[in-house]
Structures are given as C-alpha cells and as structure tokens.
Amino acid sequence: MAVDQDAADGDRSAGLKATVVQATRAAGAAIGQLASGLGTSVLALLVLLWLAATAVASLVGVGLLVAPAVLRVLHGLAGRERERLGRWGPEVVSPQPSPTRLRPALVDPATQREFHWLVRHATLGLLLGLLGVLLPVLAIRDSAFPLYWKLAPANATATSVGVGVAHSWPDALAVTLLGAGWIAIILGLTPGMARLQARPGRRFLAAGPEVDLSLRIAELTSTRAAALDAHATELRRIERSLHDGTQNRMVSVTVLLGAARRMVARDPAGADELLERAQSAAEQALAELRSVSRSILPPVLKDRGLAGALSGLAAECAVPCRVDVDVSQRCAASVEATAYFVVAEALTNIAKHSGAGRAAVTVQARGGRLHLCVEDDGQGGADDERGSGLAGIRRRIAAHDGTLTLVSPPGGPTTLKVELPCGS
Template structure:
C-alpha cells in the first residue's frame, strides 16, 4: 500500500479518537463540576437559612462556620481549576470564627462575597451545564441501540427524544438511529465548550479581587526584587572568587615563570625550557578555568541543544543513575532555561554528595504558562533549604522570576525538589 494512502486512512481515525478523548475528558471534568455544584447548592441553602436567622439575631452566631463551609467548597473548585490548567489563588488566609469579627470580615473583605456570588452561579448554571453531557451521552446510547431492544419491551415502552416519540415499528427504530447519531455528534462537539462556560465564573470570581491582588502583588514584587538583588550579588561574588582564586593566580604564576625564563636565557639557556613548559601548562590551566567560569554563567549546550539536550548531558555526567523525562512544547526564554538547568544541576549535586541514592529522575513539564521541574531520588531524605546552601541560592533566582521552589524530603526518603517557573 502506498504511504500516502496509509496516511490518508490513518488521519481520520486519529481525528475520531482525539474527538472521543476530548469529549470524554471534558465530560469527566463537567461531572466533577456538577459535584461541586451540588455542594454549592447546599452552601447557598445554608446561607439563606443563616440570613433568615440573622433577622432574628440568631444567625450571627452561625456566620463564621457557614463562611468556613463556603470557603471549603470554593477551595474544591480552585483545585479543579488548577487541575484544568487555570491556577486560582485563594484570596484570604483565614476566616474569623467569632461572630462580630466574622461579620466585619464579610463586610470589609471582597473575597467571601465573591465566593458567595460564584456559589450562586455555580449552584444553578454550573449544575445544569455539568449534567448536560451525561444526558446527551445517555440519549445517544439509548437511541443508537433502539433497534436491538425496541421489540422486546411492552407496547409504548420504547421512546426517543426524551419520551416524546414512541418507537413501535422498524421505521421508528431507523429514525431512532438518526436521532441517536445527532445526540452523539452533539456529545462530541459540546462538552469542551460547556466546560469553558462552566469554569469561566470560577476563574473570574474565585481569584483575588484586583485591588487586593494589586497590594499583595506590590509586596511580593518588593520581596522578589530584594531576593533578585541578593542572588545577583551572590553570583557576582562567586564569579569574582572563581577568577581571583583560579585564573588570576595562574596568570600571576605565568608572569613569574616568564620573568624567570628570561633571566635564565641570559645566564643558562638550557634551564629556560622547563620554566617555559611550566608557564605553558599554567596558561592552559587558566584557559580551562576561564572556560569553566563562562560555562557557569550560561552553558553553551543550552543554546545548541535546548533544555532537553542540556539536561540529558547533565544526567549523563551524574555518577548516580539518572532518568530524564522532558516534555516542553516550545523553547522558553534563555534566562528561564538557565534557571531550570542550574536547578537540576544543584539538585543532582546534592543527590550525589548527600543522599546516598541509587537512582534519580528528572521530570520537566510545560503546564500552561508554567515550567514545572521535579527532581526525585530514592536516597535517605532529610534535605532542607538552608541559608547559604546551593538550593537557597537557586530558590532566590527562581523567586526573582515569580516562581516557587519546594523540597519534600521526609526521613528515609524519597526526596522531591519541585520548582515552578512562569514562562508565559
């Protein structure tokens, strides 16, 4: 069979499989959204009851607990949105339990009010939208299979189109196939659109209010700016120390040996050759150290092979058996790739020196507008980000780019170093 014919036959099949996979994925998350919508419905009912009780003064006591319930339901939706690639940060850190403080908190902080507004929308619109794909799928299955069972049910029992049309003949069964096919097409096409509609209120309302987020953002930028300046100063000191203790000392040695060789040429030319040989060796060592310093600033392998190739080369040099799994859709800015490279390099250095591990795994994923890096080993655990350590310096560089770094290393292992860097 010609290659072109095989490709033409395979392409529609792959598209059909992709359509089914997308529809099933969207249906799954819509149904999970319907679950949070049911909880939101109970939350709205509780709010109405507490509101009515507040009219007689009793409900104020229940305000703190019901706001805690509202936040718990909203946090479940935030977790679902994060899993769908829409990370939404919680707008507040705690909810007062004392009645007066809870009432003051509700009046002054827009966060709980936005959560309540989302609950009202999600408990109605989100619930209907979440259950609609199941209705489409069940109608499609029922009506496509109607020719197999319509004759075995009592008269008038076989219906299509939600019970409005009765199937009592083979002509009706054939019409059921047509309507079932229409339901199936709707199930293929609508769930992704419905999912976007269902998550839109949560993305807009569950995030911090723009005014509140702006003040928090200013504080975060002030902290990350200080961290960036510290990281920059540490990097400059490292480069200065490397040049002073390495290449500069060797060049001084070259100058001394060259002067001694000149004097030896005037007295005894035969003794000048060993001095010149030592001077040549010192020059070569100085050049090697200069190349090492340059590579530590920005590894050339990143420019030539990209992040995936650079990490594979790094893993090949690691004494511990290391597996690399890189799934990056497109090239990130060079500065971010360098940070990712040095994060993995420092983590593997700690694996080699301190963990006692036999195996390590490096996983790099591009999740939306974020670059997620994980380095896991099967060592003894107990790793911490201490002041002045290599991981602390890497964390400072990551936070300077609005990223975050975490280390999970219980006693006995395993150790997981995770870094998340925005790369939009």
C-alpha cells in the same frame, strides 16, 4: 508556472497542517482544563449543598455552629480554584484573607464574590466539565466502531446517541462518520467551553476594586529584592571564581614566562621546561574560564534545548537519574537557565548528601508555567535553612515569582517541586 503552482500548493498544505496541529493542541489543552474544572465543580456542588443545609439549619440555631467550618471550606476551595486557573492561564490574584465568622462574612465583599462563583461553578462549570470528559469518550467509541462491531451483540445500541444500526460494514462506516463529527465538535467547541468554565472564577475570585492590594505589592517588592540578591550572589561567585582560579593561573603563566626569558640564553633546557609549565598553566586557565562562562548561561541550553541540557546533567550525575521532559516550545532564556541550575544544584545535593540509589527529573509545561520535579529515594531530611544550596535555589525561583515546595521527611524520599512562569 507549474513550479509556482506546486510551490503554492505546498504552502497551502503546510498551512493547513499547521492549523490542524494547532487546533488539536488547543483542543487537548481545553479538554485537560475542563477535566480539572470538573473536579473542583464537583467539590463546589458538595459545598453548595452543605451551605444550603447549614442555612436551613441556622433557622433553628444549629447551623450557626457549623457556619465557620463551611466558610473555611469555601475559602479553601476558592483558593484551590485560583491555583488551578493560574496553572492554565494568567495568575488570579487573591484578595486579603476572608473572615470565617458568620457576621463579618455576610458583609465581606470577597466572601460574597466567592459565593457567586460557587453557584455558577457548581452548575454551569459542572455541566461543561462533564461534557469535556464525555465528548472524547463518545468520539473514541464511534470512531473505533468498525474495530469491534462484530464482537457486539446483534441487538446492542451501536451509536453513542442511542440510535441502533444494523451490524454491517456500511453501517459501521456510517457510525465512524458520526465519530468524525464528535471530533469536529471537540476541535471547534472545547476551547470556548474551557474559557466559559473559567470565566466565573476569573471574574469573581480575583481581587476586586474594593480590595487593598498592598499585600501583593509587598510580595512583588520581596521578589524583586530576592532577584537583586540572587544577582549580587551570582556576581560574587563569578568574581571569586576568576580571582581564586583564573587570575592565579595567569599570574603563574606570567612568572614562568619571565623566568624562561631570563634562562633561555644560559640554560635552554630549563627554559623549555618552564615554557611547558607555562603552557600547561595557560591551558588550565582557559579551562577555568570556560567553566565560569558556562555557569553564567550554559551554551548547551541554546544548542540542545532544556531537554538535552538536563539529559547531560543526568548523565554526569553520580546517582543513576531518569529524565522526562515534556515541553512543546521554548521558554524564556532566563527561565530555562533557572530550571537548569535548579536541577544541577539538586542533583549535586543528591550525590553529596542523600545516599540515594536513584533519582528522577520530570519537567512539564502546562498553563503557561513550567513544572519541575526532582525526586530521589535517599535518606531525606533536606532543609533549606541548613544550607545544602537549597536557599540559593529558593532565591533564584523567587526572582521569577515562582514557587518551591520541598518534601523531605527523615528516612526519605525527597521531592523538590518548582513552578516557574514560562514567559518571565
């Protein structure tokens, strides 16, 4: 009975620990989301004030000249918010391009929805973003009070809520309890605050029922075609590798074995030499088969995960390469394989064409998407239209409905950024 009780206590302790870890991660992600929303909400407030000033100036005709510029800024800010929401959750499908001329914009449903979002994000979104940034500061200040209270002036306000306390150890511990209360509030409320801040954007910035989604359908059709092309290209590559390498080795083994069998009676020494050559050819064929199988889905991904696999690529790269992977949980196998091949191809290009002295690979998982960045200090000038494997990288990424951004000015440096949905 005592053993069963100890096991039950252990299970409850493990369950409590898992709950605390999950709540802490959710609160950390929520604070990051609220902080990012604070940036767009400040911009939303500025655009809202600009819109109000333009509306007032339009009464005398001056604002009519500025209205197209304001509308362009509004559409641009709405697009930026869609991208932000997509990084922290499901993608927000944008409607067709909105008009920038005043009269069509006034009757355009998408523009009207963007205006509704602007008002809410500039008010409620700004307030929630400020709270999301302020709460951790208050928690740190009060929780750490016992570490610095002796250094503070005697008449200084001790707590974040403006209540002064006497500078003594009991009062310092009481302030620490207030910090624990802030931490409890952060763990309990910030995920809901983040959802509340994002709700207007997901409601008003997504394509409404009146919007024609033919553009999105065309985009999905294009990415499906890219996936099929990438699959066909991969099959052709495997077929060439097997035909030009492994098959020729096996033919050589067959020929050598046949010659050795005919020579074994009259020339045992020569037959032994042919058998050694056949064995060497068979070993080379096996090595090539292993290489082809690894290129289909590298076993190192299953054995060591994405971080270990990328570290192995960096260790084999001719250019010194630093790898920083921050992925808390495994992504889909196809996504990890795509990330692996993107980095492998990018490092190969760096070693062959860039003349770089160093390279860096950074991988992060945020908002349901895998963010991958490969940088080098080489000569730049990379262009996927001129080959170098970049076109193949773009096809692999398009197959997952991901995005690729390449910045490679002449003279360098070169930065390759890739975003992939983690669950695709």
